[in-house]
Amino acid sequence: MNFTNFGRYLLLLKAVFRKPEKFKIYLKAIFKQMDFVGVGSLGLIAIISTFIGAVMTLQIAFQLVSDFIPKTIIGSVNRDSSILELSPTITAIVLAGKIGSAISSEIGTMRVSEQIDALEIMGINSPGYLILPKIIAGITMVPLLVIMSMFLSITGGYIGGTLSGAVSPAEYIQGITTDFNPYTIVVALVKAFVFGFIITSVPAYEGFYVKGGALEVAQASTRAVVVSCITILACDYIVTQLLL
């Protein structure tokens, strides 16, 4: 994003947060988007998180070759990695692809087929009507998905570790319950909130300013995913630096 784009993005956000014309209509749209962002992504995030947790456990066990390191450490490392990094970031990257491309192409298609012009002619604040429900859905549902992802990733680690024999159930449970710092959950939720905002607002921006036809909508969709992923990673670093 260059400075011009960043400026236009901020101006779009200013329009997004104008007072809604009718709160009831917006509320309906928010619930619809929550269903799309949250419920619609449950399966995918569940599968990815469980497998990542299982693979993480196996890899940590593989790297811990010393007899001086207790095996309980496998659970602790998997827990902290899942909570602090893997669950928020992987969930966000996956959602940037799934939700981001859908948002960008939906709004982009509305732009090129004059549906956004139609909204504006009716006297409706089109950025607010189209984007605000998506952002609210993003900042509420992504943290919930991340919480679920943390749980499943740790559970996946348990299943993977015990099935393979890399770690015993007792050692793994002891590992995940020892020296747990609840602050890591706070850091993860702050990340999830920021990522939820990025996943919805960046693709919405890319779609909103599309000019042209089907080809440009597709290009905007690709750009939306790429820019969202890079922004997520940059913000991941910044939030981690600030909070840890």
Next chain:
Amino acid sequence: MIEIKDIHKSFGSNKVLQGISGKFEAGVTNLIIGGSGSGKTTLLKCMIGLHHPEEGSVEYDGREFTTMNFEEKIEIRKEIGMLFQGSALFDSMTVEENIMFPLNMFTDQERKEKLERVNFCLERVNLEGKNKLFPAELSGGMKKRVGIARAIAMNPKYLFVDEPNSGLDPKTSIVIDELIKELTEEYNTTTIVVTHDMNSVMGIGDYILFLHEGKKFWEGSNKEIAHTEIQELNDFVFASRFMKAAKGKF
């Protein structure tokens, strides 16, 4: 009534509109005509605020539109109905939801009242009973008629129509033209139609503004247009073989 004064609009170095002025009265069908790239749609978009003219003014019954702030423009836009070239129906909504949308947004009517209004509008455009269809299930002509129904749902004072006949067969085009004229006269709306369809020009053009290369070349009625001596206008009006053959009969 809508009055435009000295409208200028450029895109980069391309001067699309150069000092366009005109007066569009209520209760008559006003047409903006011209060849492709003459600036018709840009002028329409300047009038409704989708483009911002560099110079000039647009007045809605004496209310200067171009200098209004966002909230004031919203109030004017609530009085505007518009039919877009591609109809611009919301894909995710049924015909009923499309027409009901502005009512949901700007009125506190009960659902029953809104439904009555939707059915009235659908009846008005001869699409009774099509409430539950989605835009993808409609033909081009039906989409235009639903677009008109949505445009008139809020009883607009000003009706803008962009290329109502594009992609339609001649018979359906006439139906749409007649519908626009009927609605204009019935509700005394200030109607502005952007077109290059000569059937529309000769059929419903009460007031016609002819644009050529971004400039106003001529204004008058459909009775006068066939007798003008302006070369550019004659080249436009009598471009087709049919119109050439019929030239002496107007």
